[in-house]
Amino acid sequence: MDAIYRTQRHFYDLTRKYYLLGRDRLIRHLSPPPGGSVLEIGCGTGRNLIVAAKAWPDAHFFGIDISEAMLETARAKVAKAGLSDRITLAQGDATAFDAQALFGRPAFDRVFQSYTLSMIPDWQGAIREAAAKIALGGRLDIVDFGQQNGLPRLWRKALFAWLAKFDVSPRATLREAVEGVAAAQGLEADFLPLRLGYVWVARLSRV
Numbered sequence: 750m751d752a753i754y755r756t757q758r759h760f761y762d763l764t765r766k767y768y769l770l771g772r773d774r775l776i777r778h779l780s781p782p783p784g785g786s787v788l789e790i791g792c793g794t795g796r797n798l799i800v801a802a803k804a805w806p807d808a809h810f811f812g813i814d815i816s817e818a819m820l821e822t823a824r825a826k827v828a829k830a831g832l833s834d835r836i837t838l839a840q841g842d843a844t845a846f847d848a849q850a851l852f853g854r855p856a857f858d859r860v861f862q863s864y865t866l867s868m869i870p871d872w873q874g875a876i877r878e879a880a881a882k883i884a885l886g887g888r889l890d891i892v893d894f895g896q897q898n899g900l901p902r903l904w905r906k907a908l909f910a911w912l913a914k915f916d917v918s919p920r921a922t923l924r925e926a927v928e929g930v931a932a933a934q935g936l937e938a939d940f941l942p943l944r945l946g947y948v949w950v951a952r953l954s955r956v
């Protein structure tokens with residue numbers, strides 16, 4: 750990931766604004782409980798964590814990413830936003846990480862994965878791992894590229910070819926994977942395509 754992001758991280762936020770759709774919707778709906786905890790897995794430049802920390806001033810935020818280059822940018826942005834006391838960052842692999850060792854807590858009121866599963870080879874493992882980090886009464890929110898079902902076939906072909914250049918593969922069986930994790934871990938699952946299937950959102954809740 751460092752090889753992909755070492756240069757891109759400098760113009761990442763500006764360019765992704767126009768095509769990583771659904772991120773701000775996810776943040777608007779986070780609604781962490783007062784004093785609650787929120788973990789972003791694959792936090793990249795920290796853009797989402799900063800927007801979320803400003804939107805939800807009572808909550809504490811945590812982020813992991815596998816790329817040390819991305820985390821370097823994230824740390825600088827968080828410090829510039831004056832949020833270093835509310836956003837804690839650490840290096841970790843979405844498919845296996847020890848939240849207790851990294852952040853001193855095993856689970857979080859809100860966990861989210863934004864445009865990260867489409868980059869992780871063992872993305873089903875990353876969903877399992879994230880779901881295991883949901884506190885009682887909490888949930889995991891996922892937003893990622895959909896299969897573009899409501900859009901022209903040529904659009905889908907061009908988009909997927911372009912995303913492949915960045916090692917991004919929209920996950921056709923995301924819904925099935927989320928439902929499988931829900932069944933295995935005793936969670937409730939919801940799934941919703943948005944914007945003609947450009948974006949897929951999924952939610953796992955521990956009720």
Ligand SMILES: C[S@@+](CC[C@H](N)C(=O)[O-])C[C@H]1O[C@@H](n2cnc3c(N)ncnc32)[C@H](O)[C@@H]1O
Binds near residue numbers: 791819863
């Ligand atoms: C497309 S970026 C999305 C960043 C951010 N979530 C956003 O919405 O802007 C994907 C991020 O996932 C990270 N990533 C990829 N594989 C990972 C893994 N196995 N564990 C943790 N992070 C990973 C990348 O380093 C990158 O920062």
